[in-house]
Amino acid sequence: MTELDASGALTPRGDADVEAASGPDGALGAPPGAARRQTVWADVRIYLGAVVVALVVNAVLLLAIGADPLVAYRQILSSSLGSVAALAQTLNRMTPLLLGSAAVAFAMRAGYVNLGVDGQIYGGAILATGTAFALYGLPAAVVLPAVLVAAILGGGTVALLPAVLRARRGVNELFTTVMLNFVAFYAADYLSTGPWTDPVAGEAISVPIGAEARLPGFLTGGGHIGILLALPLVVAMAWWLRRTRAGFEFRAVGGNPRAAQFGGVSLVATGVVALVVSGLVAGLAGGIEVTGVHRRLILGLTPNFGYMAVLIAVLARRSPLGAIPAAFGFAVLIVGSDSLQRSVGLPASAVFLFQAVVVLAVLYFEVRRGGVLAAVRGRVGR
Amino acid sequence: MTPTDLVDANLLRTMIVVATPLLVAALGELVLERAGILNLAIEGMVTLGAAAAFVVLFAMAGLTGGVALSLLSAATAATVVGLVLAYLCVGLRANQITVGLGLLIFSLGAASLLYRAVVGVTTSPPRVPTLTPEAVPGLAEIPYLGTVLFRHNLFVYAALLLVVPVWWLLFRTPLGLRIRATGENPKSADSLGLPVQRIRYGAVLAGSALIGLAGAFFPLVLTGGWSESTVGGRGWLALMLVIFGRWRPWQVVAGALLFAYVDAVGFVFAATSRLIPVQFLQMLPYVLAIAVLVQVYQRAQAPAALAKPYDREARY
Numbered sequence: 001m002t003e004l005d006a007s008g009a010l011t012p013r014g015d016a017d018v019e020a021a022s023g024p025d026g027a028l029g030a031p032p033g034a035a036r037r038q039t040v041w042a043d044v045r046i047y048l049g050a051v052v053v054a055l056v057v058n059a060v061l062l063l064a065i066g067a068d069p070l071v072a073y074r075q076i077l078s079s080s081l082g083s084v085a086a087l088a089q090t091l092n093r094m095t096p097l098l099l100g101s102a103a104v105a106f107a108m109r110a111g112y113v114n115l116g117v118d119g120q121i122y123g124g125a126i127l128a129t130g131t132a133f134a135l136y137g138l139p140a141a142v143v144l145p146a147v148l149v150a151a152i153l154g155g156g157t158v159a160l161l162p163a164v165l166r167a168r169r170g171v172n173e174l175f176t177t178v179m180l181n182f183v184a185f186y187a188a189d190y191l192s193t194g195p196w197t198d199p200v201a202g203e204a205i206s207v208p209i210g211a212e213a214r215l216p217g218f219l220t221g222g223g224h225i226g227i228l229l230a231l232p233l234v235v236a237m238a239w240w241l242r243r244t245r246a247g248f249e250f251r252a253v254g255g256n257p258r259a260a261q262f263g264g265v266s267l268v269a270t271g272v273v274a275l276v277v278s279g280l281v282a283g284l285a286g287g288i289e290v291t292g293v294h295r296r297l298i299l300g301l302t303p304n305f306g307y308m309a310v311l312i313a314v315l316a317r318r319s320p321l322g323a324i325p326a327a328f329g330f331a332v333l334i335v336g337s338d339s340l341q342r343s344v345g346l347p348a349s350a351v352f353l354f355q356a357v358v359v360l361a362v363l364y365f366e367v368r369r370g371g372v373l374a375a376v377r378g379r380v381g382r
Numbered sequence: 383m384t385p386t387d388l389v390d391a392n393l394l395r396t397m398i399v400v401a402t403p404l405l406v407a408a409l410g411e412l413v414l415e416r417a418g419i420l421n422l423a424i425e426g427m428v429t430l431g432a433a434a435a436f437v438v439l440f441a442m443a444g445l446t447g448g449v450a451l452s453l454l455s456a457a458t459a460a461t462v463v464g465l466v467l468a469y470l471c472v473g474l475r476a477n478q479i480t481v482g483l484g485l486l487i488f489s490l491g492a493a494s495l496l497y498r499a500v501v502g503v504t505t506s507p508p509r510v511p512t513l514t515p516e517a518v519p520g521l522a523e524i525p526y527l528g529t530v531l532f533r534h535n536l537f538v539y540a541a542l543l544l545v546v547p548v549w550w551l552l553f554r555t556p557l558g559l560r561i562r563a564t565g566e567n568p569k570s571a572d573s574l575g576l577p578v579q580r581i582r583y584g585a586v587l588a589g590s591a592l593i594g595l596a597g598a599f600f601p602l603v604l605t606g607g608w609s610e611s612t613v614g615g616r617g618w619l620a621l622m623l624v625i626f627g628r629w630r631p632w633q634v635v636a637g638a639l640l641f642a643y644v645d646a647v648g649f650v651f652a653a654t655s656r657l658i659p660v661q662f663l664q665m666l667p668y669v670l671a672i673a674v675l676v677q678v679y680q681r682a683q684a685p686a687a688l689a690k691p692y693d694r695e696a697r698y
Contacts, residue, residue: 065499113479161672171679174422174479175622175671182615182668190661307487314480345503346495349610353491359484360470367474 050361057357067344075343076336085221086335092293094331095226096121096285096302100309101327102234102320103281109241109318110274111254116162116177118306119184120155120279124286126188127154129196129206129297132213132290140212147213148229148287155283156276158184163275167268173275181306185299192297204299215292224292231324233281238320250274282309304352311359330355391529393643393650398534400649401642402541403428403599407620408627408634409548410592415624416552417585418565418687419471422482424593425617426489427463429610431456431597433493436608437500439510439601449513453598459496460594461587463489468586472579475691490610497608512606513537535603542635544592549631561585565685568692578692596620615668616645622671626678629685637674641667 059069080090100117107114114120128151135143162176189204196206215224241247252260253270261267289301312330316322337351387393407428414421421427435456442448463485470476501508518532552558560581563571568578600612619641626641627634648663 061495065495115483165672165676169676169680171675175625175675178618179622179668179671179675182618183665183672186661186665186668189664190659193661194659304487304490307483310480310483311487314484345498347498347610349494350491350498352487353495356484356488356491360466360481360488363470363476363481363484364474367470367476 046362046365049365050358053361054354054357058354061350061353062344062346065344065346067340067346072340072344072346075339076333079339080332080335083221084219085223088219088221088223090328090331090335091219091227092223093334094327095224095230095288095292096305097309097312097330097334098227098230098234098323098327099285099288100282100302100305101312101316101323102230102237103278103285104309105313105316105318105320105323106237106241106281107274107278108313109254110250110270111257112166112271112274112278113174113310114159114162114177114275114278114282115174115306115310116159116180116279117282117285117309118302118304119177119181120158120282121286121289121302121305122181122184122188123158123279124151124155124283125290125297125301126184126191126286127151127157127283128213128287128290129191129209132209133196135213136210138212140214143210143212144215144291147209147291148284151287151290152280152283155286156280158283159275159279163272163279166275167271177275188297188301189299192299196297198296206297208296209290213291214295215288222293224288226288226292229284229288233284234320234324237281241320282306303349308352308355311355315359315362329358387651388647390650391526393646394530395533396646396649397639397643398530398542399538399603400646401638402538402603403596404616404620404623404642404645405596405635405638406541406544406599407593407596407617408623408638409544409631410589410596411620411624412589412627412629412631412634413548413552413561413585413592414589415629415688416565416685417561417582417589418568418685418690418692419467419582419586419589420478420482420689421464421467421586421589421593422479422621423463423467423485423489424621425613425615426486426493427460427590427593428597428600428617428620429613430463430489430493430496431460431594432600432612433497433597433608434459434594435598436510436601437496440508441500443510449602452602453595456598457591457594459492460489460590460597463492464586464590464593467590468583471691472582472586475693478689478691493608494610507607507609509607510601512604513602537599538603541599545631545635552631562685565687568687569694572692572694578694582692593617593620619667619671622674625684626671626674628678628681628683641670644670 055073062069062072078086080086100121103117103120104114128147131147131150132143135146158180159177161180162171162173165171165176166173192204192206198205198207215226217223218225218228241251249260249263249265250270250273252263253265253267257267260270285305286301290297294301308330312323312326315326333351333354337346337354338348340346340350341348407424411421411424435452438452438455439448442451466488467481467485470481471478513535515533515535515538517528521532522528524532550558552561560571560576563574563576564578564581564585571581572578597613601608605612623634623637623641626637644666648660648666651658651663652660
């Protein structure tokens with residue numbers, strides 16, 4: 001028996017392999033030239049194959065509950081992409097998914113797994129709502145930025161404890177971040193049914209925030225500019241990881257912590273940065289949900305988005321940029337299945353099943369390819 | 383709430399009932415982890431087991447054999463998920479964290495869909511009668527202890543006693559030694575001729591069946607219904623219990639009782655407490671879990687090969 005070595009035993013397998021195979025600057029991980037085209041083509045086949053598998057599996061399930069799969073698929077597309085208003089809804093849903101998955105992917109780059117995005121979103125939402133209440137009536141130019149900064153700090157605060165426990169006591173962040181999801185959930189439950197509750201609603205819903213704390217609209221149909229905040233932030237994260245010295249050191253820790261340490265990189269500092277920055281970014285998602293969508297603190301703000309964010313980050317191969325299309329695809333599924341919920345009574349969480357099948361199929365095809373092509377590639381980098 | 387309320391007989395009785403699903407799920411996870419497989423899908427598997435058990439109870443309302451069949455369907459549903467986990471993580475050596483989370487989401491979705499397919503769309507969630515507690519003749523009349531210990535359903539006793547066969551299997555049989563060897567050092571185990579992959583497959587399937595059974599306790603003993611929040615993180619708590627118990631069955635029992643006590647305090651005082659908001663009581667098990675992790679983690683002795691895929695042809 002050895003000690004449960006937090007850095008070794010429970011970090012995702014293959015970090016070093018991926019980093020080695022894709023080279024030091026490979027955010028999307030591709031060697032140059034002909035080999036690059038070949039790899040991209042193989043990736044395209046994997047993702048297309050996974051989508052086909054998921055479509056077939058989901059069709060069987062839709063038939064099982066008595067719905068016509070083709071009609072359902074058409075409805076998913078038309079309700080999520082069929083009009084400007086539909087697209088606005090999809091972008092609204094995409095925003096927290098993108099921020100959450102970029103946050104997870106970022107931490108994964110240094111070898112840390114942040115399962116606490118849900119809790120960090122609640123942390124951000126709570127602080128954003130509280131700030132909006134405190135600054136009630138002040139001009140929007142002051143209130144909105146303050147509220148969003150508060151949201152970011154709220155998310156970072158929730159991530160701080162796992163970061164400190166990991167740095168100081170070696171407690172694996174997997175477990176602490178999950179536990180904090182529940183703590184944050186009940187804190188939000190307390191605030192939205194207790195001190196901040198809307199007496200008219202009779203549910204876990206707070207009173208609305210003032211108009212000055214609302215995110216401006218974008219497109220039509222309830223769209224908000226959250227996506228315009230998220231995209232530059234995600235690009236900036238990718239740039240930092242890929243183009244800066246600090247980002248290189250950060251990724252070096254994810255690739256081989258021992259080697260990075262010998263190279264003079266502080267593992268403790270990297271771990272704290274990885275988790276806290278991850279939390280800060282996730283917190284912004286909570287602030288955007290409060291100021292842009294619900295205009296109040298509610299329970300079930302982003303149900304299970306944290307675990308979805310991990311799946312998206314895996315699909316995106318831990319690349320913030322890769323999370324953009326993946327989060328968009330997940331958002332299409334969520335908006336589409338919301339409309340299926342209304343028309344054929346599909347339960348809201350049935351969409352999880354579809355998303356999970358996509359991800360598991362991608363994992364399956366990737367591992368299979370690894371097995372089949374391992375001989376051809378000669379296991380370079382092992 | 384007065385100090386004597388904290389050792390109230392009914393509270394301790396609730397503790398034992400609440401401990402059963404935690405304990406069964408944690409024992410299942412223990413078997414898996416002892417073979418070197420980390421199962422992050424446990425929360426989803428428990429939820430799916432609960433849904434599978436509920437729909438059988440719902441469809442067979444009042445028929446004999448409904449309870450046995452519901453247990454069977456709970457175990458089967460989780461075992462199917464376990465089979466996928468075993469195939470991807472043992473057979474194909476995929477990353478256990480990502481596969482586990484994928485299957486977590488998968489199971490949560492499958493549970494909702496199963497419920498929808500059988501129960502349909504209803505205005506108010508249907509309920510089935512929970513199993514009635516039975517007083518053990520004679521012993522149940524003992525003041526205090528009788529209420530705490532001897533007024534439970536048969537399945538509650540079965541769940542509590544499950545630790546004995548699990549402990550016996552893992553620590554007193556050759557098979558148990560092989561399972562543990564597989565989780566400690568698969569290469570050595572392989573070099574001694576043990577079928578590492580097959581042992582891991584078996585441990586994953588057996589552990590998953592137990593985790594599914596744990597889910598059945600929610601409709602059978604605790605709630606009589608099913609919703610997406612029925613399990614509400616108790617699967618994750620079971621995962622914590624394995625760490626708390628340092629991968630040893632008897633310590634897991636102690637942990638299950640401790641966490642169930644804290645959980646039961648939330649249950650029992652939710653209705654009556656005016657002093658402390660309910661949500662803070664509901665938060666307690668998770669706060670306790672973090673505190674426990676901090677205390678236990680550094681000295682914890684995890685199976686050395688936990689979450690590490692075994693590739694017999696890899697060169698280290």
